[in-house]
Amino acid sequence: MRSICFYFQVHQPYRLRNYRFFDIAEKHDYFDDYNNSFIMRKVAKKSYLPMNNILLDLIKEYGSAFKVSFSISGSAIDQFEEYAPEVLESFKKLADTGNVEFMAETYSHSLAALISKEEFQRQVEMHTHKIQQHFGKKPTTFRNTELIYSDRIGEMVADMGYKLMLSEGAKHVLGWRSPNYMYASAVRPELKLLLKNFLLSDDIAFRFSQQSWEGWPLTAEKFVDWLNKSNESEETINLFMDYETFGEHQWAETGIFDFMKSLPKRVFSHSDFGFATPSELAKKLQAVSPISVPNEISWADEERDLTAWLGNDLQDEAFEKLYNLYEKVKECDDPQIWKDWLYLQTSDHFYYMCTKWFSDGDVHKYFNPYGTPYDAFVNYMNVLSDFIIRVNENTKFGKEGYEGVKQSASDLYDKTSEAVKDTVKRANKKVKDAAVKSKEIKFEDIKDMSNAAVKKLLKEIDVEEMTAALKGAEKEVMEKIIPNLNKNAKKKYEELQSELKKINKKEINKYRKRVEDKIAEIFGK
Amino acid sequence: MRILMFGWEFPPHITGGLGTACFGLTKGLSKHGVEMMFVVPKAYGDEDQRAVRILNASDISFDLEDSEYKEFWANIKYMEVGSNIIPYVDPVEFSKVFEDNKKTGEKYTSNVFSKRYEFSGAYGVNLMEEVARYALIGSGIAAKEKHDIIHAHDWLTYPAGIAAKKASGKPLVVHMHATEFDRTGGDVNQVVYDMEREGMEAADRVITVSNLTRKVVIEKYGIDPGKVVTVHNAVDQAVSKEIIEIKRKMKEKVVTFLGRITYQKGPEYFIEAAYKILQKDNNVRFVMAGSGDMLNKMIERVAHLKIADKFHFTGFLKGDDVTNMFALSDVFVMPSVSEPFGIVPLEAMRSNVPVVISKQSGVAEVLKHAFKVDFWDVDAMADSIYGLCHYDGLSNMFKEYGKIEVENLKWENSAKEVKKVYESVL
Numbered sequence: 001m002r003s004i005c006f007y008f009q010v011h012q013p014y015r016l017r018n019y020r021f022f023d024i025a026e027k028h029d030y031f032d033d034y035n036n037s038f039i040m041r042k043v044a045k046k047s048y049l050p051m052n053n054i055l056l057d058l059i060k061e062y063g064s065a066f067k068v069s070f071s072i073s074g075s076a077i078d079q080f081e082e083y084a085p086e087v088l089e090s091f092k093k094l095a096d097t098g099n100v101e102f103m104a105e106t107y108s109h110s111l112a113a114l115i116s117k118e119e120f121q122r123q124v125e126m127h128t129h130k131i132q133q134h135f136g137k138k139p140t141t142f143r144n145t146e147l148i149y150s151d152r153i154g155e156m157v158a159d160m161g162y163k164l165m166l167s168e169g170a171k172h173v174l175g176w177r178s179p180n181y182m183y184a185s186a187v188r189p190e191l192k193l194l195l196k197n198f199l200l201s202d203d204i205a206f207r208f209s210q211q212s213w214e215g216w217p218l219t220a221e222k223f224v225d226w227l228n229k230s231n232e233s234e235e236t237i238n239l240f241m242d243y244e245t246f247g248e249h250q251w252a253e254t255g256i257f258d259f260m261k262s263l264p265k266r267v268f269s270h271s272d273f274g275f276a277t278p279s280e281l282a283k284k285l286q287a288v289s290p291i292s293v294p295n296e297i298s299w300a301d302e303e304r305d306l307t308a309w310l311g312n313d314l315q316d317e318a319f320e321k322l323y324n325l326y327e328k329v330k331e332c333d334d335p336q337i338w339k340d341w342l343y344l345q346t347s348d349h350f351y352y353m354c355t356k357w358f359s360d361g362d363v364h365k366y367f368n369p370y371g372t373p374y375d376a377f378v379n380y381m382n383v384l385s386d387f388i389i390r391v392n393e394n395t396k397f398g399k400e401g402y403e404g405v406k407q408s409a410s411d412l413y414d415k416t417s418e419a420v421k422d423t424v425k426r427a428n429k430k431v432k433d434a435a436v437k438s439k440e441i442k443f444e445d446i447k448d449m450s451n452a453a454v455k456k457l458l459k460e461i462d463v464e465e466m467t468a469a470l471k472g473a474e475k476e477v478m479e480k481i482i483p484n485l486n487k488n489a490k491k492k493y494e495e496l497q498s499e500l501k502k503i504n505k506k507e508i509n510k511y512r513k514r515v516e517d518k519i520a521e522i523f524g525k
Numbered sequence: 526m527r528i529l530m531f532g533w534e535f536p537p538h539i540t541g542g543l544g545t546a547c548f549g550l551t552k553g554l555s556k557h558g559v560e561m562m563f564v565v566p567k568a569y570g571d572e573d574q575r576a577v578r579i580l581n582a583s584d585i586s587f588d589l590e591d592s593e594y595k596e597f598w599a600n601i602k603y604m605e606v607g608s609n610i611i612p613y614v615d616p617v618e619f620s621k622v623f624e625d626n627k628k629t630g631e632k633y634t635s636n637v638f639s640k641r642y643e644f645s646g647a648y649g650v651n652l653m654e655e656v657a658r659y660a661l662i663g664s665g666i667a668a669k670e671k672h673d674i675i676h677a678h679d680w681l682t683y684p685a686g687i688a689a690k691k692a693s694g695k696p697l698v699v700h701m702h703a704t705e706f707d708r709t710g711g712d713v714n715q716v717v718y719d720m721e722r723e724g725m726e727a728a729d730r731v732i733t734v735s736n737l738t739r740k741v742v743i744e745k746y747g748i749d750p751g752k753v754v755t756v757h758n759a760v761d762q763a764v765s766k767e768i769i770e771i772k773r774k775m776k777e778k779v780v781t782f783l784g785r786i787t788y789q790k791g792p793e794y795f796i797e798a799a800y801k802i803l804q805k806d807n808n809v810r811f812v813m814a815g816s817g818d819m820l821n822k823m824i825e826r827v828a829h830l831k832i833a834d835k836f837h838f839t840g841f842l843k844g845d846d847v848t849n850m851f852a853l854s855d856v857f858v859m860p861s862v863s864e865p866f867g868i869v870p871l872e873a874m875r876s877n878v879p880v881v882i883s884k885q886s887g888v889a890e891v892l893k894h895a896f897k898v899d900f901w902d903v904d905a906m907a908d909s910i911y912g913l914c915h916y917d918g919l920s921n922m923f924k925e926y927g928k929i930e931v932e933n934l935k936w937e938n939s940a941k942e943v944k945k946v947y948e949s950v951l
Contacts, residue, residue, distance in 0.1 A: 313829040314824070385835075
């Protein structure tokens with residue numbers, strides 16, 4: 001039996017309020033509580049609640065034959081908790097039937113996979129935790145924000161242990177191949193890939209109410225005919241779309257709810273198709289072929305690439321400045337910073353800055369709070385500037401504030417005074433050593449003495465003794481002493497020279513010692 | 526002496542320097558005992574079909590309640606003429622606004638970051654038609670109301686001035702606050718240029734706001750130098766008591782550009798100077814306050830240079846926001862490519878903010894304590910900004926002496942000069 005695999009994306013961003021330059025460093029509330037609550041309540045009433053009831057009724061009617069899957073972003077769940085708890089309850093009822101699979105994604109519907117493996121994994125873990133907490137089961141299928149996929153992202157997802165991931169059946173990747181089979185990552189074959197059949201998906205999501213479309217009006221009969229036209233060997237028709245399609249993008253008046261109510265009956269009566277969840281397909285189907293995706297694909301716009309979120313100067317600047325903060329955010333311990341960090345990463349903020357609007361304007365305008373991408377950019381950057389200030393203040397040095405600076409200064413003072421004491425100690429020792437050394441006066445030191453000092457010395461010493469001490473002395477010592485001898489002494493010195501021939505070294509040293517002692521006596525203190 | 530005066534806008538509905546100048550000048554003139562009838566175009570909305578509406582002080586919400594203000598109202602009669610004339614919009618832009626208005630059927634308002642034009646579908650299809658309508662009503666007022674002299678501010682009101690002169694035969698003084706060359710940078714709209722020239726030729730005296738503008742008027746419009754008189758603008762002193770000390774949490778120095786984001790104001794040179802400084806010094810924030818046809822291009826440039834976390838846009842500011850902006854600023858920069866006068870630097874100096882102004886501005890003729898650089902010389906601009914951010918001695922000197930300088934630039938003095946011009950034609 002061939003399968004129809006429904007996957008619905010449920011997401012609401014935390015939209016920013018009009019945050020002005022004057023608010024920077026002054027106010028730290030970034031989100032438009034009024035508007036977010038208003039939109040959430042409106043979409044809940046028009047879409048989430050009625051559609052959940054329809055699905056619940058269908059499951060009651062057909063039992064395990066009817067199945068769907070969801071990915072609900074963390075920021076949507078947070079807003080359910082805050083503004084529309086009854087929606088969460090109704091999703092729980094769906095979970096309790098066992099026919100509904102909930103998938104894993106990044107908590108804040110972010111683009112983290114494109115820039116940081118670590119942050120990407122952290123957000124996925126946060127999200128799976130949240131899903132398990134509310135719906136009781138840990139997700140086993142992964143789908144990335146906006147179905148963004150590449151070989152590199154597949155590798156990260158496989159590293160986290162997932163065996164199946166959803167993506168877009170982009171023409172430029174598949175070429176002649178059909179999206180209606182199970183594929184696998186070219187770099188990590190253990191990761192299977194389910195690809196969106198964008199023709200049939202978009203017939204429901206985008207063209208359903210388009211009166212100019214040749215398929216209009218779309219009925220369950222017509223849709224099942226189209227399903228039957230697909231090749232019989234094909235395994236699965238993957239119908240992936242925003243959940244807001246039902247009741248919000250396509251209003252109730254278009255008959256979208258009636259279409260969904262009647263579709264399963266027609267499928268069961270007029271085709272060999274059944275319904276399956278992604279994880280069931282992962283167990284059942286073998287990959288027919290690996291696909292290689294070197295550049296990121298997504299389900300957005302005609303291009304099926306990243307240009308809805310990144311690529312123009314506004315988007316790149318905002319994205320870069322946001323993720324430049326990552327290393328610092330990691331150091332922060334303020335839970336509010338972590339919360340804001342999550343919500344500021346939501347891809348919608350970058351989507352609002354998109355300047356290629358004119359072809360996909362309608363989708364981009366959906367609940368877009370800004371008049372122009374420039375407004376979106378300016379507002380986001382104002383918020384981000386304040387966030388940067390907060391992050392910087394919360395990291396180690398900033399966080400400790402005045403007290404921290406005072407402590408550092410005091411530590412520095414202590415360290416310095418220790419160092420000063422040490423230096424003084426060492427200096428004193430040096431001086432002392434020098435003083436001790438200076439007491440051990442050598443005979444040769446005479447050459448460094450002033451003439452006055454030499455004269456003073458010569459007055460205190462017999463010329464005979466000095467003559468003996470000078471025997472064989474250095475030339476510089478001689479030159480210092482002989483000119484300083486008075487006339488008589490010089491004469492005596494000359495006379496004594498012949499007598500000195502016999503004198504031995506020992507005696508010379510004895511006389512020298514006397515001279516040294518004399519110098520110490522006169523000058524050494 | 527009683528003056529019939531034609532203007533564009535009047536407080537509190539001010540979108541630019543002309544409204545500020547007119548308000549200051551009329552206040553100054555009232556101090557010299559000159560009586561005035563001030564006529565402005567104003568879109569009433571569909572509910573009010575009267576051609577002219579005379580307003581009393583009580584009709585205008587205004588926060589100044591000092592004696593000077595009361596005295597002023599004793600000497601002025603303020604009239605609004607039902608009209609779609611939008612200040613600072615050229616004929617092409619006007620028709621675009623008109624078309625948008627027709628298409629959506631909504632009152633035209635631009636997005637949240639832009640100033641809001643009031644626009645009512647009740648009036649003419651194009652700007653020239655509106656100007657003609659305003660002139661017609663102007664001549665009606667001139668025939669009915671007693672006056673000695675007619676005084677018209679900038680080209681949109683010149684036809685009204687000429688028509689009034691024909692109706693009453695009184696002398697006409699036209700006031701050149703800006704020329705078409707300043708507004709367009711040489712890509713002159715011939716219709717506007719002709720209207721300016723005709724106004725000046727029909728006038729008995731032409732007042733220019735600077736010698737720079739006087740030169741343009743003589744050289745590019747061929748007006749007889751003998752009847753062109755420079756009267757420099759001044760700055761309102763009354764507000765100085767409003768200077769507020771804001772306790773600022775932002776640690777960085779703040780450098781501000783405040784003005785319309787158009788070719789004339791040279792916003793791109795400010796961005797290039799900011800970029801140069803931010804390469805060396807991360808401790809500065811730049812703010813571009815205002816709105817205009819180059820805003821989006823400037824936002825893209827800042828994003829492209831990757832300085833958007835330190836370079837902010839506020840959109841159009843008025844009233845208290847302007848005061849707050851000055852209170853937050855350490856340096857004010859006016860890099861105008863061509864600025865006939867430029868009152869904003871004086872307002873900045875009055876709020877204790879040192880200024881860097883372009884040599885291509887009229888205000889450079891009257892200021893000493895300001896850095897003056899060529900608008901294109903972003904290196905010199907960056908040097909001046911850096912100096913004022915980092916050398917307290919310099920910025921303190923600029924603040925102290927700059928304030929004294931500004932205090933001597935009183936509207937009362939300018940008004941005295943204008944009164945002399947009136948007397949010369951009586």
